[in-house]
Amino acid sequence: MSFDSLMTDHPAWQAAGSGRARALTLDTGAVWIVKVRGQQFTTTLIRGEQTALPLEVFSLPPVPHPQADPIHTSLAKVGSVARLRSPNLWEALATAIIRQVIRAGQARKLYREFCLRFGDVIALSDETDLHTFPSAERVLTLSDDDFTESGMSFKRRPLRHAATAFLSHGASWVDLSPPVLVKELQTVSGIGPWSAGAAVADWSNDWALYPYADLAVRTWARHANPHHHWASDEPTFGRQWRRVTGDHLATYTLLTLAYGTQQAGAV
Missing domain, CATH: 1.10.340.30 (Hypothetical protein; domain 2)
Incomplete structure (x- = not known):
């Protein structure tokens, strides 16, 4: 793998x-x-x-969701990410x-x-x-x-x-x-x-179940693309995130958190 x-x-x-x-x-x-x-x-x-x-590898979809441009390009730099559940x-x-x-x-x-x-x-x-x-x-x-x-x-x-x-x-x-x-x-x-x-x-490792409008996802989505208008409040961001991620909610959520982990240098 x-x-x-x-x-x-x-x-x-x-x-x-x-x-x-x-x-x-x-x-x-x-x-x-x-x-x-x-x-x-x-x-x-x-x-x-x-x-x-229990190791699983997450990668961006080869064809991004039509509304995923605000996040797809930045997360592409993360590459494929393995996570042990x-x-x-x-x-x-x-x-x-x-x-x-x-x-x-x-x-x-x-x-x-x-x-x-x-x-x-x-x-x-x-x-x-x-x-x-x-x-x-x-x-x-x-x-x-x-x-x-x-x-x-x-x-x-x-x-x-x-x-x-x-x-x-x-x-x-x-x-x-x-x-x-x-x-x-x-x-x-x-x-x-x-x-x-x-x-x-x-x-x-089903990241569609993660509370994807929480502070961590909001913070790192904004960090990954500071030029996009991300909603600051949780309910509005949640609806926005669902539109942006489309059928790949779990993958984009996990990779956004992985991006944050890399940026923060968690050890």
Whole structure:
């Protein structure tokens, strides 16, 4: 599988030597270490059964949508982008909760601190340690002080609600179609449309389900083409984005976020 770049938007990606690495936990319990250095992509199975990694490559359509000119040319410079979806629904849901309201950089910091304190450690050969995200069971054992000391006091209730709901319904959730799952997750206290859409997009790589009118897409669409008149408010931008992207909503949304990741240099 060939691609121009690997998207490292997820907060689990971190610097490792001269590249980046991520611990990837599957719903089956298998754990992989994924490393990327330039266009070199390596994987190591730490535990569990060997399975194919959930990697998908996104490329612009060869014939752009008639109204896609405001964004198509800029995104063409990004090239083909590979993205590892998060194959663990619990982690995808918890990550979306951590990302609620706060900026991406702060969410990344909180996510990593939470993993460092309460996840399993995996030592790499270059002396870099990676940490898995704590399981739903582990989260429910944490005290109020544990959340406070890790800077997550304001995420305590939604994470606990989500962990309880996942342990009760997670086995059936993974069999739902992604659009139905977005609706189902919103029955959990503390999970709204943004969190549900972001979590399911991360888990399924169906980026038509991502809340595509959010601040991140609006920011990077404007950055990619500052000369186009982009709506500033969320509802109007959402309608505009649907017109611009046509039948390729998922691809343009993902590549716009990938463009943002490259511009911001997320690690």
